[in-house]
Amino acid sequence: MRKSRLASGMVAALVLAGTAACSAGSSTDDDGKLTFMFRGGEDEKAAYQEAIDRFSADTGVEVEVIVTDADQYATKLQAAISGNNVPDVFYIEQASLQSYVTSGVLLDITDLVAESGVDLENIWEYGVDSYRYDGRLQGTPDGALYGLPKDVGPFALGYNKTMLEEEGIDLPDQDEPLTWDEWLDIMEQVTKDTNGDGKIDQWGTGLNVQWNLQALAWSNGADWTNADKTEVTVDTPEMAEALQYIADMTTVEEVTPSSEQQATLDTYQRWMEGELAFFPVGPWDVSTYNELDFEYDLIPYPAGATGEPATWIGSLGIGVSATTAMPEEATELVTYLSADATAQQTLVDAGIQVPNLKDMAAEWAAEEDVQPANRQEFLDIVEDYGRPMPAAVTYGAAWYDEMWTNIQPVLDGKQTAAEYLAEVQPRMQQLLDESNMQAEQAAAANETE
The missing domain is CATH 3.40.190.10 (Periplasmic binding protein-like II)
Incomplete structure (x- = not known):
């Protein structure tokens, strides 16, 4: 595999376990500007910049982009978290979600997304549920929403x-x-x-x-x-x-x-x-x-x-910092990048992902004279027989x-x-027991803050 959707999240999930309250007192200056941190190659960088420029033109909200190479992202995001300088909006790995939630890093955006009017029914269920967490299990349909999918990655x-x-x-x-x-x-x-x-x-x-x-x-x-x-x-x-x-x-x-x-x-x-x-x-x-x-x-x-x-199926999510001074605007950026048809078309045209929107994906899969011809297989995996990686929905991956x-x-x-x-x-059982215990301790520590 050339581009892991999991590896950096595995590292971050473990590191965050030791910094449960680190970001609890941090704040983001209300200067009218959002910061968005993500990772990707040149094609992805260009596509995202185009989409974000359009978002700023439409909303009047300025966005400062912080972009890293894939192998540097987890380290640089962790440094920002430890330094109480969490970006307003940032990529989240499935394997990091529980750590970010129990550490107080991610904002629960359930209500803000509902108020935005975004049609979650038209976004892949797997993608949306990947960023739900009920305090015990990740991926449950009734869990609180801590992000939206940047993409889904059927293998x-x-x-x-x-x-x-x-x-x-x-x-x-x-x-x-x-x-x-x-x-x-x-x-x-x-x-x-x-x-x-x-x-x-x-x-x-x-x-x-x-x-x-x-x-x-x-x-x-x-x-x-x-x-x-x-x-x-x-x-x-x-x-x-x-x-x-x-x-x-x-x-x-x-x-x-x-x-x-x-x-x-x-x-x-x-x-x-x-x-x-x-x-x-x-x-x-x-x-x-x-x-x-x-x-x-x-x-x-x-x-x-x-x-x-x-x-x-891999996935990347986009989440909002729990300490952002602009939660409504930050959530609007998340919903735009994840669910706006024009933004999605920009990313799909760059050849970097399957459309997040089901109706757009159906048209994309039906296109003729393309390669691979059987694009529908990607969608079958997302809809039917794909599953999250085993460590994508646990607290840590050791x-x-x-x-x-x-x-x-x-x-x-x-x-x-x-x-x-x-x-x-x-050996695996012992490490899983330790991981689950760490999750319980981190959640308890965050509740006392």
Whole structure:
């Protein structure tokens, strides 16, 4: 995965746990100007500046933009929070929401959004609910609203259409998911030495276990926790089967580049070079992938024992500082960036996201002569079979990160998936227990302020 919607939020969520009351006494000068802090590449920066300039022209509210690179955002936002200089409006990661709420950093904008007249029914339910929190669980429909979605990021599966056609392989059905066996059969057919030098140079896929196990595990009936996020449930046969399937792709079936080959050129680059038949595609990839020398499209993820596809959806939110001197104007900026049709069109035209608005998204998906042709797959993930990442809706991510710390022996074929999961589950459980305790302590501390 090239652009994580989660990683910086994981860091911020843990750091904020130790600064629960830090921003409680801070204030923002009422100088008639809003500050908006966000992160992004050049395309995103330009699109947001265009949208914000239009907002200022329409409302008369001046907005000072503070923009950082993606890998610096969490650190710089935390510095602003610790220095009692919280921006009026800023990007929030799903994984940081609970920490921001219990630390008194985010404003409850439920009433202000209702008064704004924004039609929440026309915004993806997943996007809106991602920024709801009822004090115990995140994502509940009846939770208070602490932000609106900047975007939703469905993590789809792409395939190299040109390669499959050249190999004489029938293109996958865009509505009916392949079984794992059917998928493996296609990958075995395309994995070969294409130039006769005795070395494999074309493969089925090249998956990163940290970003791709979710799809296989969920479709096989496995999950990371129980429903109320109190019990780690990775030590099950269903999870072991999914993890072993990924490991065997390299060590047994050999339909992916080996670790040595990946060290020479990673699988993202090999996909870009046209060497892989299947690879994940997010909306943030489309503008880059559309410049590739081959044609690609989207399909549902292959389904495990449940017979149903699964994958994850990332998201970024936009929230308001609890200490802003301009809560109405700040919330107006949030609703404009998230739900105004003109602003959304500016961001969509930049090729950086799926439309937040359902009616706009339906028209976008139906456009002809575009790539990927099956844009509808992105919307199916958002509406139907996508889920939040396991740590996106918990207080901190240390418990989840532990899953990947010592997983390499499994991927190298030196340890079975079942053995590893039995070992890691107690460590993950301990960290989840600590995380939930920290959440309770932070909430109690904030209530006494």
